[in-house]
Amino acid sequence: MMPYPTLFSPASINQLTLKNRLVMTPMGCSLANTDGTITDEFIAYYAERAKGGAALIYTEVACVNSEHGRRSSRQIWLTDESQLPMLQKLTQTIHQYGCAIFPQLLHPGVISTNAANGGRPLPGPSGITSKFLKQEARAFEHDELKGLVQDFVRAAVLAKKAGFDGVEIHAAHHYPLHEFLSPYFNKRTDEYGGSFENRCRLLLEIVDAVRAAVGRAYPISVRVSAEDYMGDESYHLDENLKLCQLLEQHTVDVISVSVGGTENGRSHSLEPITYPQGWRRHLAKAIRTMVNIPVISTTVIRDPDYAESLLNEGYLDFVGMGRSFLADPEWPAKAAAGHPEDIRKCISCLRCIDSIKAGGTILCSVNPECGAEYAKKELVQNGDGRLCVIVGGGVAGMECARILAQRKFRVCLYEKEGHLGGQVYLAAQAPKKDKMQWFIDYEETQLRKLEVDICLNHAVTPEEILKLRPYLVVDATGSEPYLPPVEGIDGPLLTTPVEILSGKCQLTNQSVVLFGTGLTSLETAEYLTARGNMVTIIGESSRIASGGGSSVVIGEILRSLQQDNAVIMTGRKLLKIGTDRVVYQKVDTGEIFELPCDKAVMCKGVRSCGKIAAALQGRHPNVRVIGDAAKVGRIQEDVLAGYQLAMEV
Ligand SMILES: Cc1cc2nc3c(=O)[nH]c(=O)nc-3n(C[C@H](O)[C@H](O)[C@H](O)COP(=O)(O)O)c2cc1C
Ligand code: SF4
Incomplete structure (x- = not known):
């Protein structure tokens, strides 16, 4: 039926x-x-x-x-x-x-x-x-x-x-x-x-x-x-x-x-x-x-x-x-x-x-072929069971694994965390963002159907990879939080969005200061206010989310933060992270202020990792870097990078 x-x-x-x-x-x-x-x-x-x-x-x-x-x-x-x-x-x-x-x-x-x-x-x-x-x-x-x-x-x-x-x-x-x-x-x-x-x-x-x-x-x-x-x-x-x-x-x-x-x-x-x-x-x-x-x-x-x-x-x-x-x-x-x-x-x-x-053509974050149907290459199944090792189970790594497996390569995907999805998994933890998880679930379902070997909780080393003698190594290790050189950056007061959104650092009913006014900062703030925390966001730039993101999405988050009485202060430079307070300076007047808090979160963006590729340089002939590990981007860029590499090798 x-x-x-x-x-x-x-x-x-x-x-x-x-x-x-x-x-x-x-x-x-x-x-x-x-x-x-x-x-x-x-x-x-x-x-x-x-x-x-x-x-x-x-x-x-x-x-x-x-x-x-x-x-x-x-x-x-x-x-x-x-x-x-x-x-x-x-x-x-x-x-x-x-x-x-x-x-x-x-x-x-x-x-x-x-x-x-x-x-x-x-x-x-x-x-x-x-x-x-x-x-x-x-x-x-x-x-x-x-x-x-x-x-x-x-x-x-x-x-x-x-x-x-x-x-x-x-x-x-x-x-x-x-x-x-x-x-x-x-x-x-x-x-x-x-x-x-x-x-x-x-x-x-x-x-x-x-x-x-x-x-x-x-x-x-x-x-x-x-x-x-x-x-x-x-x-x-x-x-x-x-x-x-x-x-x-x-x-x-x-x-x-x-x-x-x-x-x-x-x-x-x-x-x-x-x-x-x-x-x-x-x-x-x-x-x-x-x-x-x-x-x-x-x-x-x-x-x-x-x-x-x-x-x-x-x-x-x-x-x-x-x-x-x-x-x-x-x-x-x-x-x-x-x-x-x-x-x-x-x-x-x-x-x-x-x-x-923005004057571009149609595209889609989760479908790298959208808008490119005419120029689309045929998927050639010539992998012949050759082994591809992918390090990093974010969306770039998963998409790459999916296409390589469809092309009949044997694919082994290593992920150091206990789940797939990388940054998208974290983004899905923010309030009402569960649709993000749909894409991870889709990729995981396809990878399992295609019999990709998924190794979770496994921070694979370059030596382990070399022992496997793979045809191709893909570094899809993503990014890590950027920590600027500020006094007290190593202190116990500071944490990162990754720690917060992954649940490793759990905060409820606390006073939390976030540095940075980008989308990640706003989403982390929303996550924190939903758990009863009092949030203050401090940014050096005079604009909010100047690094990009959908204006509609940003508007939605700002409305929600406003409802939860979050405070957003722009034009403030962070000077010091103490043990129970942060010190910042008002950029236009030079005035210095202290703000007591229970926790501070550094949301000044992320930097590419690419450590696996660096370690294998000169030791393996076919190592490629994709996604945030190559250049920090949004979901669409990462998925496209995984797809394109898998189609062209
Ligand atoms: C890129 C894009 C362009 C759109 N252009 C039009 C349009 O030309 N005319 C129209 O009536 N709706 C337009 N829409 C709205 C869609 O037809 C649809 O109503 C909307 O996306 C909500 O439905 P959905 O959640 O199923 O996408 C557009 C939507 C998108 C995503
Ligand atoms: S996943 Fe994002 S880019 Fe793709 S159709 Fe939906 S809204 Fe558009």
């Missing part, structure tokens, strides 16, 4: 029958050309997800007006017949796998940049600029709105010609079609502002015009934010329920439920690691009970058992997943085969969206 009978049962949108309930929601991938044409990289990226078993793929946001409607420089456009050949190549490729595909049509309004739009001011309902992007904005002229309707019509007609199975109109995430709905953003005094009916007018005009152009049988999807989280003046579920009923009356075939948007800085629609699976499923259910058309929703859906239960309990008709498809394109196939333990689950680290925001 099929392990997830509802998940893998067919269902329809209008007259389109989908083979299962798994839908990949739209995600910007920045793999198109700067003129909006589709590339082979773009096609290969989506093809991988279709091949993996998705029933329906929504593409990233497609531009409908290239003059003032560009979201980013490498998105696709649906503006011109000259784009048809590559669009057709895309749809034909996806259809080969029995998967349907819809483009998501968008005008980004003020959620873009002036630079991406020829330096022109960005149009929105009332000329209110984005709080975060802070670009020059203007209000849509009344007559311009008719043109905007036609932009969507032209794009939808082009999509139909290109062989797309339907279209989605993006009316969520604080983009203009959402902003028009929301009294917070829409201050217009013409027939597009004011009453609920007026605020819905533009979206309904677009729906009607698109419907008239594509015919009744062609599926139209609308993505909505069920709540916009902009405070009292904002747009709430009650109005959204009425809107969804109107959309159904106007012959929309499916509602895709999301929430929020960019403008409150909280990333409700693209949740950081702290949000549990299903946290907003009630919004989808509320909509589903009010309409007679299918409802798709994302809500941090990561495992098939949970997805099946959402369907069976009537929360949704189709399971919307974005990042699960980045982390593992074969998510559906593995679930269908009854092997959920083989699914590499998204850990909600937000590295993918950070890459896009």
Whole structure:
């Protein structure tokens, strides 16, 4: 019997029958050309997800007006017949796998940049600029709105010609079609502002015009934010329920439920690691009970058992997943085969969206092939049982071991601790960061299935390694805390984040000072406050987390620290660590202060180890260093390094 009978049962949108309930929601991938044409990289990226078993793929946001409607420089456009050949190549490729595909049509309004739009001011309902992007904005002229309707019509007609199975109109995430709905953003005094009916007018005009152009049988999807989280003046579920009923009356075939948007800085629609699976499923259910058309929703859906239960309990008709498809394109196939333990689950680290925001292409911390499908090398099984010794069971070492074992090398992995995961294991100990452990569990499961010899609690020596006469030695020993040369650094008052997060140094209800304002310091502080400690963070730099990290994640931690009354002081230089206090200097005034405490934690970053490679230099011909042992990086860089080495040896 099929392990997830509802998940893998067919269902329809209008007259389109989908083979299962798994839908990949739209995600910007920045793999198109700067003129909006589709590339082979773009096609290969989506093809991988279709091949993996998705029933329906929504593409990233497609531009409908290239003059003032560009979201980013490498998105696709649906503006011109000259784009048809590559669009057709895309749809034909996806259809080969029995998967349907819809483009998501968008005008980004003020959620873009002036630079991406020829330096022109960005149009929105009332000329209110984005709080975060802070670009020059203007209000849509009344007559311009008719043109905007036609932009969507032209794009939808082009999509139909290109062989797309339907279209989605993006009316969520604080983009203009959402902003028009929301009294917070829409201050217009013409027939597009004011009453609920007026605020819905533009979206309904677009729906009607698109419907008239594509015919009744062609599926139209609308993505909505069920709540916009902009405070009292904002747009709430009650109005959204009425809107969804109107959309159904106007012959929309499916509602895709999301929430929020960019403008409150909280990333409700693209949740950081702290949000549990299903946290907003009630919004989808509320909509589903009010309409007679299918409802798709994302809500941090990561495992098939949970997805099946959402369907069976009537929360949704189709399971919307974005990042699960980045982390593992074969998510559906593995679930269908009854092997959920083989699914590499998204850990909600937000590295993918950070890459896009920084002008890069799509990538994923846990899936080194994400965004690189076109250039992907074939995995050649020519290991012939040759022995590879990997020292260090962090994520770089584990990923390297996994690929080497798949290539039929014999792999022996040594880890000095009693568990795998290295720094990621420690990070998983911080409050609500348990999803990090998912990735470690995935790797460990795969390594055991591949019969990798895992030796825990074994700090292997160079001599032991040489005795094994391995073909390859990989130094993946990671990093160690950096201890700056400060008076008292060796004293008993001081400890490190590693000691704290590993539980070797247990503190409760104590007064603790942390030095450094980087992400590790903030996460360690959060761990400590959760155990009742009074925390003070002292940093020399005037900025918090200047070393990087997702701004959303940092914002979440800072909010939690504030709630727990943690004190953060920047612009302070550490002078001395005493036996029961620390001494620091205020950088701008030179004043010196003493701060009594029970414990001090040095969070000034880490330094690469690489000791095994150094000890084997000149004694073994094939020693490689990867991950933090080579260069301190985030999970994505470490996993990629392990993967790349294993693919190339
Ligand atoms: C890199 C990235 C880009 C995204 N771009 C879009 C987009 O173009 N349009 C959209 O409606 N949602 C976009 N989203 C949101 C996703 O469709 C999805 O709703 C969100 O990731 C939450 O679902 P998940 O937890 O299953 O990933 C994007 C998400 C990511 C990670
Ligand atoms: S980068 Fe992180 S958030 Fe994005 S898909 Fe991968 S694991 Fe998920």
